[in-house]
Amino acid sequence: MKPAPPSHPTAVSAARVSSGRYSAWRLLREGFNGQRGWSRAWAKAAPRPRYRVVIVGGGGHGLATAFYLASEFGISDVAVLEKGPIGLGNVGRNTTIIRSNYFLPQNIRFYEFSLQQWEKLERTLNFNAMVSQRGTLNLFHTEAQRDLFTRRANQMRLLGVDAEPVSRADVRSLVPLVDLDNGRYPVLGGFLQRRGGTVRHDAVAWGYARAASDAGVDIVEHCEVTAIRRDGARVRGVDTTRGYIAADTVCLAVAGHSSRLGALAGLTLPIESHVLQAFVTEAIKPVLDVVLTYGAGHFYVSQSDKGGLVFGGAIDGYNTYGQRGTLPMAEEVAASAVTLLPGLARLKVLRQWGGVMDMTMDGSPIISKTPVEGLILNGGWCYGGFKAIPAGGITTAHLIARGEPHPLAAHLDLGRFAAGRTLDERGAGPFPYAH
Numbered sequence: 001m002k003p004a005p006p007s008h009p010t011a012v013s014a015a016r017v018s019s020g021r022y023s024a025w026r027l028l029r030e031g032f033n034g035q036r037g038w039s040r041a042w043a044k045a046a047p048r049p050r051y052r053v054v055i056v057g058g059g060g061h062g063l064a065t066a067f068y069l070a071s072e073f074g075i076s077d078v079a080v081l082e083k084g085p086i087g088l089g090n091v092g093r094n095t096t097i098i099r100s101n102y103f104l105p106q107n108i109r110f111y112e113f114s115l116q117q118w119e120k121l122e123r124t125l126n127f128n129a130m131v132s133q134r135g136t137l138n139l140f141h142t143e144a145q146r147d148l149f150t151r152r153a154n155q156m157r158l159l160g161v162d163a164e165p166v167s168r169a170d171v172r173s174l175v176p177l178v179d180l181d182n183g184r185y186p187v188l189g190g191f192l193q194r195r196g197g198t199v200r201h202d203a204v205a206w207g208y209a210r211a212a213s214d215a216g217v218d219i220v221e222h223c224e225v226t227a228i229r230r231d232g233a234r235v236r237g238v239d240t241t242r243g244y245i246a247a248d249t250v251c252l253a254v255a256g257h258s259s260r261l262g263a264l265a266g267l268t269l270p271i272e273s274h275v276l277q278a279f280v281t282e283a284i285k286p287v288l289d290v291v292l293t294y295g296a297g298h299f300y301v302s303q304s305d306k307g308g309l310v311f312g313g314a315i316d317g318y319n320t321y322g323q324r325g326t327l328p329m330a331e332e333v334a335a336s337a338v339t340l341l342p343g344l345a346r347l348k349v350l351r352q353w354g355g356v357m358d359m360t361m362d363g364s365p366i367i368s369k370t371p372v373e374g375l376i377l378n379g380g381w382c383y384g385g386f387k388a389i390p391a392g393g394i395t396t397a398h399l400i401a402r403g404e405p406h407p408l409a410a411h412l413d414l415g416r417f418a419a420g421r422t423l424d425e426r427g428a429g430p431f432p433y434a435h
């Protein structure tokens, strides 16, 4: 038997209490006031029987879509339904990297738009998300890779996006820890995007939730969608563990569970679910002030503000909904880590965790109408959906509110798979595990 959903004594629908504006002045005042003046950051809403828009999934994309629907398009009759507490999905499990260093022009424009939103996000949300533009440095190890990276940097610069080639000597001064002459894949140089960096991931969920709630959106936690009701070809609403909720539009923003939720509406999506792991070491003094990626294996690392080195690698490569990885991948990631940064071998890994990725056939995401009228899909984010949250939210809200794709996301439609217009950023072919 399923446990009863937790009761929320402060559940609201109508009488919403705003958390107020956060400021240095308020911090000071609360300091003198025994911290008694703070209220909940977002209202614990109870579901109403009907909404204009129901968003399934309280991750980054679901919450951002709700926020922009209310703030940009004036639609606040919106509920975000989350099966657990918000922020415990991939939005709170990723390695926090943001960047726009893509190769395909459509992708560069989309992710650059997102990066521009990150640059002003804290003012937009009035929330400290610890946006840190410390730079992302991609290393290359062969002449062929130098050509590929140069091509990518040129493509970005043609579109007005920052990208710099970096010599071996520059790599040494940027990251003295790197073993440039390691025996496996000596480093020949790198490619730097100075505006890339990191953002504290769970603050992104909390910041969007707070701003959406203040704008009138109901954020309903512990509310799992168990069925999607249709009336012929049109969506009518969703069955949940907290009852039936009718809606004119239902938007799926469930990341690793897109194919499962799609199936509830009778859709077969070109998506596979895979697990991706991440790791964090014990805290040490500052040693790394860029995001570093290894070009000869799948390994990326940054140092958190607490001092831990946060790193990850490739997906484990088998289909699963389990949020934990396997030891072979942990070993592969550790091997890449100590090849590039031998000093890491002396650190203890404190925690390791996994998240479920929705890998598409071409490695690019989907923001699209579906064959079911009124059912919108935001998914297929593969490894890279965190950096896309602001752009994903704005363009999905645009699609819902205007009924047509946002120009920056028109290429991410579901129809591209049937039409053969795939967006294979890495040229890896139709193999979800390879992207």
Ligand SMILES: Cc1cc2nc3c(=O)[nH]c(=O)nc-3n(C[C@H](O)[C@H](O)[C@H](O)COP(=O)(O)OP(=O)(O)OC[C@H]3O[C@@H](n4cnc5c(N)ncnc54)[C@H](O)[C@@H]3O)c2cc1C
Pocket: 056, 057, 058, 059, 060, 061, 062, 081, 082, 083, 084, 086, 087, 088, 089, 090, 091, 092, 093, 094, 095, 096, 097, 098, 223, 224, 225, 226, 253, 254, 255, 256, 257, 261, 276, 277, 278, 312, 353, 354, 355, 356, 357, 381, 382, 383, 384, 385, 386, 387, 388
């Ligand atoms: C280890 C790891 C490292 C990563 N590193 C990066 C990175 O550095 N940079 C980057 O850009 N991306 C990264 N990603 C990818 C990124 O985290 C995801 O692509 C992105 O967070 C997915 O979008 P989301 O935030 O909306 O997903 P989620 O936070 O997963 O939101 C989906 C929500 O839907 C809910 N849900 C599912 N089913 C139901 C249901 N039936 N009813 C109600 N709710 C439901 C889930 O509980 C979940 O909260 C990483 C991912 C992982 C796992």
